[in-house]
Each structure stands twice: as C-alpha cells, then as structure tokens.
Amino acid sequence: MDFVKSYVERSGMELHVTEASFESFLKNMEVFGPPAEGYRWCCKTNKLSAIAAMESEIFPDGSLQFIGQRRYESTMRMHAGRVTSNPWVPKQVSGAPIQEWNALHVWLYILMRKEPFNPKYAEGMPRIGCMLCPFMPISEIEMNKHSSENFDRWYQAIEDYGRSRGMPEEWMKYHLWRFRELPNWLYAEIGPLCGKSYEELTKRTLPPARQPLKVKFQEGFSPCVLGYSVEAGLSRPVDVNRLHGFSKILGQETTLEKDSHISIGDLTVYAEGAIISKGGDLKDVKRAIRTVFELLIKSEECSGCRQCAARCPTGALTIVEGKVEIDPHKCISCRKCMCICPSLKYSTE
Ligand code: SF4
Numbered sequence: 369m370d371f372v373k374s375y376v377e378r379s380g381m382e383l384h385v386t387e388a389s390f391e392s393f394l395k396n397m398e399v400f401g402p403p404a405e406g407y408r409w410c411c412k413t414n415k416l417s418a419i420a421a422m423e424s425e426i427f428p429d430g431s432l433q434f435i436g437q438r439r440y441e442s443t444m445r446m447h448a449g450r451v452t453s454n455p456w457v458p459k460q461v462s463g464a465p466i467q468e469w470n471a472l473h474v475w476l477y478i479l480m481r482k483e484p485f486n487p488k489y490a491e492g493m494p495r496i497g498c499m500l501c502p503f504m505p506i507s508e509i510e511m512n513k514h515s516s517e518n519f520d521r522w523y524q525a526i527e528d529y530g531r532s533r534g535m536p537e538e539w540m541k542y543h544l545w546r547f548r549e550l551p552n553w554l555y556a557e558i559g560p561l562c563g564k565s566y567e568e569l570t571k572r573t574l575p576p577a578r579q580p581l582k583v584k585f586q587e588g589f590s591p592c593v594l595g596y597s598v599e600a601g602l603s604r605p606v607d608v609n610r611l612h613g614f615s616k617i618l619g620q621e622t623t624l625e626k627d628s629h630i631s632i633g634d635l636t637v638y639a640e641g642a643i644i645s646k647g648g649d650l651k652d653v654k655r656a657i658r659t660v661f662e663l664l665i666k667s668e669e670c671s672g673c674r675q676c677a678a679r680c681p682t683g684a685l686t687i688v689e690g691k692v693e694i695d696p697h698k699c700i701s702c703r704k705c706m707c708i709c710p711s712l713k714y715s716t717e
C-alpha cells in the first residue's frame with residue numbers, strides 16, 4: 369500500500385481507494401468456506417464488487433483500465449486477449465499492454481529505466497497480491513504470517529472453520545483449505561508424510577452449524593386447475609417477512625401472511641422452507657421458482673458486495689451492517705438488480 373501511494377504521488381496521478389468490509393468477509397467465510405483454487409468468491413465480494421460500486425459513482429459512463437496481466441502467468445491468462453471486459457465490473461474495459469512480455473522482460477525494463485519497484489519483491493515474494501490468496505504456496509503464506517493484524521484474524525478464522533467442520537490437523541498445517549478437492553499431486557507429497565488416507569485428510573466430520581440455502585426441485589409435478597404445480601424444498605427455514613420487501617423487485621401482486629408464508633403471483637414460499645409454484649407451462653413454473661430463489665438469496669444470504677446496489681437506478685438498495693436492504697417505496701421493479709451475485713453463484717455451485 370505504501371508503495372502504491374508513493375508511486376501515485378511521484379507520477380502526479382489521483383488515487384481512489386475503496387474497501388470491502390473485513391467483518392463481512394469473515395462472516396461470508398462461515399457460509400462459503402475458505403476461498404480456494406477455482407473457488408475465489410473473495411475476488412468478487414472483496415475486490416471486483418467494491419471496484420464496481422466505486423466506479424459507478426466516479427465513472428458512471430465507464431472506464432478504461434490498464435493492467436499488468438501477462439500471458440505467461442497462467443493457462444487462463446495465456447488465452448485471455450489484450451483487451452478484455454469483466455461482467456463483475458460491467459462498465460470497465462481492460463487493456464493489457466504487456467500481455468506478451470515474460471518476467472525477464474519486465475525486470476529488464478524496470479532495471480533499464482531505473483524504475484522503483486515494490487520492496488516486497490526484494491524480500492523474496494514472487495508475486496504480490498491479497499494477503500491470503502489460495503494460490504499462494506506454503507512458503508509465501510509463512511512469509512506473510514503476522515504481517516498485519518488482519519492476517520492473524522483471517523488465519524484464526526480459517527482455523528476456527530476447520531475445527532468447526534472437524535478437519536484433521538494437517539488441513540491447517542499444510543494449508544489444505546486452499547483446495548476444494550485435494551489434488552493428487554499434493555496428496556502424493558503429504559500422504560506419506562502423515563500416514564493418512566486421502567479420505568482422512570479431506571473428510572468433514574462435523575456438519576455446519578447453519579446450512580447454506582439451497583433449493584431442490586421435488587421429482588415430478590402435479591396437474592392443477594392452472595395447469596402444473598411444482599414443489600421445491602429449501603435446505604432450511606426462511607424469513608418470509610424480510611422476503612416481502614424484496615418481492616417488490618418482481619413487480620407482481622404479493623400477499624404476506626406474517627411469519628407463515630408469502631404469495632408472489634402464483635407462487636408461495638412457506639417459512640419452514642418450501643415453495644409451491646403453479647402455472648400453465650412447466651418451464652415457466654420452474655423459472656418462477658428460480659427467480660424467487662434469487663430473491664431469497666438476496667434476503668437471506670447476501671454477502672454485502674454492493675453489486676446489485678450499484679446498479680439500482682433509484683437508490684432503493686443500500687448495504688446495512690454487511691447485508692443489502694431494500695426500500696420498497698423507492699423500487700420501480702426494473703429488475704436491474706437481478707444481476708450477477710456472488711452469494712447466488714457460490715450457493716449454487
Ligand atoms: S444480494 Fe446484492 S449485495 Fe448481496 S451479495 Fe448479491 S449482489 Fe452482492
């Protein structure tokens with residue numbers, strides 16, 4: 369951070385800073401679990417959504433950003449173009465001027481131009497990113513240990529998570545939390561060291577205290593006066609009173625039976641965790657359940673990333689204590705907030 373500030377000062381640019389709530393991040397981990405390779409929900413909640421929210425205020429017409437991405441950094445970046453866009457930051461276009469360079473090109477350029485560089489590289493860090501990126505090898509995690517108060521809290525949160533799920537001590541010792549599925553190459557190294565089977569190293573022996581919200585369609589459908597009736601089960605009870613406010617987004621006729629159920633058009637959500645949807649066309653009936661499930665994610669599982677709030681044209685959505693809140697009186701049912709949402713993406717994966 370110091371280096372970024374000094375660089376900006378030296379080059380006479382203006383620095384805009386945005387933040388994601390660290391408290392929300394820790395709470396999100398209880399729902400999503402630790403970020404892992406191929407499962408970096410943190411990028412969406414902590415980085416991209418915070419940038420999208422800031423940019424919608426400062427650059428409402430869009431922005432062009434230049435990034436140091438290079439094709440030799442990863443297989444994914446190998447296939448990325450020099451000009452890209454990211455759905456999580458909708459009005460931004462990214463240009464990668466050094467896409468074809470390798471690391472040697474970069475260092476030769478820096479040394480030739482006598483450009484200052486982040487001192488962390490001189491300390492041996494091969495890449496500088498988030499303090500506990502799951503892409504970090506163990507050596508980098510060890511180097512970062514106790515580098516900030518947040519690191520210690522984050523580290524403690526992972527430990528607590530592992531303990532609450534009954535993970536073995538190796539899960540923490542070898543930072544196995546970095547993987548959703550332990551890769552075979554890593555097991556081949558660690559297995560002989562600790563003498564444990566693959567299953568013993570990866571099995572969660574304790575259930576989560578609070579189930580993440582998931583929806584499951586019941587098999588089959590029942591004919592009814594409207595045509596079809598489909599039932600779906602939710603993985604836990606839900607707050608229908610809170611859902612009532614969010615139902616304004618759909619712009620359909622809604623009735624609430626407090627603490628019991630809410631009817632939105634021809635669909636009813638029951639507080640104990642069931643949905644029944646009726647209609648003339650089976651596809652429409654199922655689509656209605658999926659749409660209401662999106663609303664339920666908003667009202668029940670929000671990670672406070674601000675993606676949807678940043679897209680609301682009337683200011684009906686605000687983030688209060690890390691969760692999105694709606695003012696139904698301001699909502700015009702335009703549905704622009706039914707957008708990309710990390711809580712939805714990672715609850716369905
Ligand atoms: S509901 Fe909105 S603020 Fe909450 S996680 Fe989804 S997009 Fe982000």
Ligand code: SF4
Binds near residue numbers: 618694705
């Ligand atoms: S974007 Fe705002 S106004 Fe539009 S439906 Fe969502 S909450 Fe309502």
